[in-house]
Amino acid sequence: MPDPRETRVLLAHAEDPSLRTLEGYRRLVGGYQTLERAYREMEQDEILEELEDSGLRGRGGAGFAMGKKASFLPRGEMAKYLCCNADESEPGAFKDRELMQRNPHQLIEGIAISALAADAGHAFIFIRGEYDAQADILDAAVAEAYEAGYLGRDILGCKRDLELVVHRGAGAYICGEETALLDALEGKRGNPRLKPPFPAVQGLYGGPTLINNVETLSNVPHIVRHGAEWFRGFGTEQSPGTKVVSVSGGVRRPGNYEVELGIPTRDLIYELAGGPEAGHEIKALFPGGSSSPVLTAEEALDLPYSFEAMAEAGSMLGSGSIIVCDDRVSIPHLALRTARFYHHESCGKCTPCREGTNWTVKMLERMVRGEATPLDLDIVASVQQNIIGNCLCVLGDSMAMPVGAMVRKFREEFEAVMADPELVVDPHAVVQAPPETLGAQV
């Protein structure tokens, strides 16, 4: 039996491998009944209203209201598209992988119902190329859904068509950014586009396009089936529903846990994920993937895990991925490791991001080698300020926010390492100096 603090809606029966098949999905969770009802009995506006009333917020990172986004698409006769963003590449995030691997039909049903709401006739799942096993599972499930008449021409005899293509990417974090995803899907290098126009107005092939995350779309069949009121019975006022939270790093039982939004962060980390290893304490954590500003243990552990509480604390819930750093982790090395990722993944289109990530890496390298001057700390901080808000997309900001927060909250630790790089005996993250030397400045 799972812990009572888990609330498995999206992951219900996920332990059963037969859930992957159409037969299992029907038998275990009554799969595709909602799709049948939506196609046979419901109008576009009815579905939209249910989604808007539910208050479902996007699970990919930005947390934008899903129903509202779908309602932005213009009405009328034109080619419209739906894209499922399955390019999960944010360090710390691995929830979509689990959802696709264990319950692919839930996603397909969500896409088919959302396509009705968006009046889209063509849908794509853009899955990162690394998730080859999951893409194979999706391919098999999509073929089954076509066979059963849930996709394709004249679905269930309701005079509606929907083509669904599983499109594999080829390894680029930037393609998780929605406009870069569109470029990649159009067969180009994945560079972000200028917004506006937003994809809802002008997206894939220039047509109105609804883009949603895997987990967001997986929620749709449940909301349409049980109603917005039911959905709002989970979570908080501003963060309704359940959330699959990925917990990793310095915990004893890392993994995905589906919980009601708003549960105490401490419970997630200590009760579900097993807490830190014996003899160690939590020093800091990323509450929402590597792009979220780090919080110290004191700041984070007593907060409810919700969009609003994390925003109030100066960070964000993001994709719902907690990376725990215990007291052995050297924050300057963590900052360098984080910055290197964004430097590697910057597409190079905008100067502040391309140059800012490069110079941040170089300065942090100097710091951990003991070759930096105290002035470098201020320069690093100012570089982050010059990136934020100055690029077409938020990749650069995604480095600037966590690195900026690390320098601000752990300045003493940076200064200690700069003065004596020998303090960090093992460069592979594990700090062996007494914790009080490198303690958080709170």
Next chain:
Amino acid sequence: MSAANGFDAPDGRHLPVDPSLTEGRVPGRAEEEIPELHEVDCPADLREEVEALMGRYPDRRSASIPALWAVQRRYGWCAPEGIRQIAAVMRFTPAYLESVASFYDLLHTEPVGTHRIEVCTNISCWMRGGDRLLEAFQAAAEGKDVFVTGFECLGACDIAPMASIDQRYYGPLEAAEAGAAIEQLEAGAEVLPEKALARRPLAGDTPRPGGGPDA
């Protein structure tokens, strides 16, 4: 022939720069650079595969990445002759397809080994020894037909430190397991079966660490 405002080219065009300086460097018309099918000797099954891929999308350009994957599956990497073959089928220039291939980390524009191992070195894996795991794999692959590279987050922080071995995930791995994994790979045997992600239960269904009420 120079003129007060620009230059007259031999073909009668009026150009802003001296054509003798740009001779041979003037970009040809794009159509000229698309190889013809009879010039490239494209295998019939590859051609059929790429044509089917183009048919899946409203715009054939969308098939670029899937077609490059098809080339990589056939030749082991995005070899120039393979790119020319699909360019002829898709009616794009090889340069265009190469520009797409070079953007993505999983598409290789240089030859790599028969087997490919990507070791995650991002935050959660790094904290649990991902760099040491990468070193161990590199050492174990020495002299073998196995390509090993460090990689950014592979989306499996729950099994950190981990690696993707021929596109399948394994973890949590110990450095000492690298040798066995590569031997199994080369022998065509199942790789580290007990470490395969595909066999892992949901985290919440595993025993509580340290023994709790559910342990």
